[in-house]
Amino acid sequence: MEFELKRTYKPSGTNGALWYDGSLVCHTIELPWRENKVNISCIPEGRYLLEKRITHERGFHLILKNLPGRSWILIHPANDALTELQGCIAPVMKLSGIGKGIHSRKAMDKLLESFEEVQKENELVYLTIKKQSNMNIIKRAQQPTPKFFKKLRTAGLILAAIGGAILSAPISLPAGVITLAGYLTVGASVLTAVSQVTVENESIDSKEKLSKSQDHASP
Template identity: 50%
Template sequence: MVLVLNRTYFPEGTQGVLEWNGTIVCYTIELPWLQNQRRISCIPEGEYVLVKRFSPKFQWHLHLRSVPGRDLILIHPANDAKKELLGCIAPVSQHSGIGKGCFSRKAFEKLKALVYPVLERNEEVKISIHSNSSTSLPLTFLLKEKD
């Protein structure tokens, strides 16, 4: 299974659309691209293996393996990239601003329901991250952000 994350970059944050087999699973938020600097930048584009991971803070979540120059890059719930992420990816049900979204836990549950059964069959799950330069936010959304 390969999930595809198409990103759009902004100075304040990174917006994404996560798809599987051409169908949108959820949207994503991340920190802005700042040359892969630890804790303040989103990670580089590329393909990464996903595994299940447990922590007391996030409970069961997803871990991206072998991210160059980074460790413990996770997929976990968050609604504000700058306040809640340190380089990780947060699924959201919809974008509410640059680097912001809403109903993250709901989106994360949907993602887990898709991915966990595949992982439990010991099948590989990857995420392929790309720039989506052909897609831009609607003008009304961009104008609202500047207010």
């Protein structure tokens, strides 16, 4: 068995999800892909040998072996890829932006624990890195819904309930109110459905775009 890192590439950073045997171990952050240039790019996709090591500075962490054109690529704690990484991979418990995350040391401890479990069964442990494939609707619905979109989903359910109550009211209502209730119900249903199938990376990307648009709009 081996670990599998599924990446999502963005111009300002690379987010990932680290899996083992079908279970999510943690998320990851890396530099953006810049043609494997030393110190400014994440490493290429591929299958690499993983080894555990310890240093006075970092404590226990992991190192990737046999990389094309790169060396000393580690998996170690960090919270901001652009300011803290030079090609290494940082585990995080939760993504907070493109190339950013939180609770990295906790994620590192969890990863090391998983690594030791894998190593007991296999003399050699590998990490396969690849691009995250597009998820179908069923896989999307099974993924955790980001916090912001949970709120939107709740709002959609409330609006749908209001619209449904108006449409099923036992009293006669003006045609305009009935029409409005119909639009409200349809819109709420769409909002709920979209929120349910939005996954974390897309949520972060949407927030980044919103933040940039607000910055441009500011005087």
